[in-house]
């Protein structure tokens with residue numbers, strides 16, 4: 001591969017871990033890696049992006065409260081059209097995130113190129129870039145590719161590969177992105193942001209994830225999951241059953257339609273182990289499952305399976321951990 | 327307020343899915359039902375029309391085989407009518423081609439608002455609604471957990487990593503809703519009877535002026551090259567709780583150096 005473009009999203013000071021994962025992979029696949037970023041002071045990102053191998057970052061600028069999908073996709077499309085200033089990349093990599101998916105959809109339609117989503121790995125085979133996907137609940141792996149002209153747009157799930165700095169950092173030049181026109185479609189504006197209280201590590205970055213499912217019987221019992229996660233300095237997660245039931249927000253959901261997590265330890269409490277759940281957590285290094293049904297599918301992938309009642313096991317486990325800390 | 331809801335008709339997810347060994351595309355034969363994910367959009371559409379005090383919900387769907395069972399379910403919930411694009415040539419369409427077809431169908435419904443699910447249950451590409459918005463030239467808001475009308479705008483609560491954002495978006499627009507955001511009503515007996523007589527207008531690809539070479543497997547510009555079994559994870563030790571399972575868990579945590 002000659003060149004890959006990577007969409008970089010931001011968190012607080014720097015790039016999101018998902019963006020750094022994409023840069024790491026891109027640099028192993030292509031000679032040149034360039035990034036796109038938006039928001040205030042993109043220049044402050046350049047040093048970090050350089051450490052992950054990006055030789056340039058196109059600065060889209062401040063999008064002034066607009067939802068990113070339209071202005072960011074338009075800027076990438078405009079850059080593609082501006083052949084005078086840059087050669088087209090072979091591929092554009094975008095992370096599976098709320099905004100990333102918007103950018104991918106907009107860009108795809110704007111430049112009339114299809115998009116491959118839910119990629120869990122990327123590889124160069126027969127001189128072209130191919131995407132791997134976990135299908136049928138992760139029991140099978142499909143490899144797919146584009147058959148038409150490029151650039152191909154790939155949307156990649158978080159935690160698909162590690163984020164590692166390049167051996168030798170490159171100098172990342174900040175380039176103003178080609179101006180784009182977004183008047184008609186870019187009119188959706190963020191008028192307020194609401195941050196729901198969260199303590200401890202983020203779910204997809206935590207070393208320990210403690211997850212609860214319908215086997216907790218009622219919403220109040222989810223407090224045990226949060227308490228156990230806190231004691232292990234981990235993050236609480238959930239199956240879709242209890243997200244749909246409204247016990248916890250969607251951002252807690254693990255699985256096919258939620259997050260992928262790869263912690264050192266995953267503790268599944270009262271979760272049956274539906275394929276759509278397991279596809280999001282079976283990359284964990286170690287798995288403990290507590291379920292009262294000996295036949296629950298989660299036990300087929302657990303390193304330690306406890307056949308028992310969460311309402312009996314969890315309080316004792318929490319007590320014992322507290323006693324140790326005391 | 328006229329709301330158009332995109333409804334996908336899919337094989338019953340309760341039955342195991344399979345791939346066509348030749349094309350590596352999902353087998354979508356037999357009876358199709360309404361994708362459960364779309365029941366939230368239908369419900370949301372009905373509630374918005376109610377809140378606006380007038381207008382109706384129109385459904386849009388695309389299939390290769392004239393299927394209407396899924397549409398009848400949504401009509402039974404209370405949608406007024408449906409536009410169905412049915413054409414054998416649509417088989418094997420990729421997400422962008424699907425958006426092009428839906429765009430032509432949606433245009434016939436002159437909506438104030440288009441609602442779709444965040445992603446479908448069977449394909450879960452999750453890009454079609456936004457591609458549709460771009461082709462329609464509409465703004466879009468994805469991952470909505472609440473939609474409220476405010477004159478010529480909608481105010482949407484959009485899920486984020488940290489909580490939610492409040493978004494203002496002028497109409498017409500495309501909004502995608504996530505599962506579980508509203509409680510979809512069950513069709514009443516009356517609703518089911520009424521649905522049988524509600525209009526479903528059917529079009530072929532040519533009727534919509536779409537180039538057949540741009541859709542279906544012919545127009546798809548992506549394909550699956552191979553499918554192989556994923557490496558399996560082995561089961562470890564299984565213990566039955568006799569009142570001391572927490573000790574075994576603690577011992578395991580110690581070996582992992584988590585504590």
Ligand SMILES: Cc1cc2nc3c(=O)[nH]c(=O)nc-3n(C[C@H](O)[C@H](O)[C@H](O)COP(=O)(O)OP(=O)(O)OC[C@H]3O[C@@H](n4cnc5c(N)ncnc54)[C@H](O)[C@@H]3O)c2cc1C
Nearest residue numbers: 213214215239240241255256257258270272274277292310
């Ligand atoms: C398209 C699609 C996408 C999906 N995406 C996701 C996804 O992203 N994530 C996800 O999680 N699911 C997803 N699902 C849903 C998935 O199929 C399951 O329905 C869901 O994971 C079940 O959640 P659960 O294990 O909490 O509930 P259940 O399957 O109801 O399991 C509850 C378990 O708790 C056990 N139990 C009950 N009482 C106790 C007790 N007192 N002590 C101990 N154990 C007890 C039971 O034995 C049972 O095994 C998806 C489904 C579809 C169709």
